[in-house]
Amino acid sequence: MVVNLKILNNPVSITLEFINKIAIPYKACGITQDPETKNYMVVLNDICEKCNEVCNSIHFQRNFKNWTSGNNDIDKFIQDTQLSEHTFRVRNALEWIPYDRLDTYIAEDDEIDRVYRTNWTDGCICYWNNKNQNWERTDQNRFVTLKILNNPANTTLEFINKIAIPYKACGITQDPETKNYMVVFNDMCKKCNEVCNSIHFQRNFKNWTSDNNDIDKFIQDTQLSEHTYQVKNALEWIFYNKLYDIYVDEINKMYRANWIDGCINKWDNENQNWKRADQNMFITLKILNNPADITAELNKV
Known part of the structure; x- marks a missing residue:
């Protein structure tokens, strides 16, 4: 365990000094002596004065010496958020995140606002694990968004007004x-204030295209409307090579086939991918005569 040492200035009057100045505000474990200086020292638990126990603020404080941003204002701002953590689960504390813990590929998302998206290897601090003497974390390899601080010297004001309020940093x-x-803040939905299905869909926009702007926008709009646990109305772009046994139904003038993947059902946080239902399902294909008016076309279907 980590302990504090407090020098006894007057060992002759140890009872009075100990009771009035040390034993009352702190939980003492014992007394020791430095063999070189001959100073007697009280061994005290390194506990939080507010909680009277070793809370999260103490665990954070013990680690202050192991990191720095290289900027005193930023260091102090992060430390202040950490020293405010007195509950079992960490809620509002920020941390210094080494750049090499972020995915090496960072794509610019919005040139005007200079917003970037990437993956964060470690994930967010959740609570202290006493057995392992380290932080438990959640959502490893999660998607995060990066927003440049224009004025690090004025971190508090800029952070609260522009970043901390609309997003969870x-x-x-x-x-x-x-x-x-x-x-570094969570890539969250502004409507749900969490990472909902619309965000998972949005992150994948860059990985597909129909090569038709009207169709792309229509599919994306249905995906961006998904804010519930299970996907209900979202469409997706289905690659043609995911279909097999395609044939023409001459009677109904339609194409029929089997779809390997099946329908998207819900997001799997553990595997960071979609769970699907009805793999190799039978489907019907209907030709779109006017992709530019896709809404009207789909209403006919």
Whole structure:
């Protein structure tokens, strides 16, 4: 365990000094002596004065010496959020996130606002594990968004007004090449205030296209409307090679086939992918005569 040592200035009057100044505000474990200085010292539990126990603020405080952002204002801001954590689960504490814990590929998302998206290897701090003497974390390899801090010296005001209020921030990092400080925050839905299905769909927009802007937008709009646990109305772009045994139903003037993947059902947090139902299901294909007016076409179907 981590303990504090308090020098006894007057060992002759140990009872009075101990009771009045040390034993009351702290939980003492014992007394020791430095063999070189001959000073007697009380061995005290390193506990929080507010909680009277070893809470999260103490675990954070013990680690202050192991990290720095290289900027005193940012260090103090992060430390202040950590020192405010007195509950079992960490709620609002930020942390200094080394840049190499973020995915090396960072794609610019919005040139105007200079917002970037990436993956964070470690995930958010959740609570302290006494057995392992380390933090338990959740959502490893999660998607996060990076927002450049334009004025690190005024971190508190900028952070509260522009970043902390609309988003749930995780920490702060620094690009070693540009030297820009960036806030790392959850890539959350503004409507749900969490990572809902619309966010999972949105993250995948760059990985597919129909090569038709009207169709792309129509599919994306249905996906962005998904805010419940199970996917209900979202469409997706289905690659043709995922269909097999395609044939023409001459009677109904339609194509029929089997679809390998099946319908999207819900998001699997553990595997970071969609769970699907009805793999190899039978489906019907209807030709779109006017993709530019896809809404009207689908209403006919």
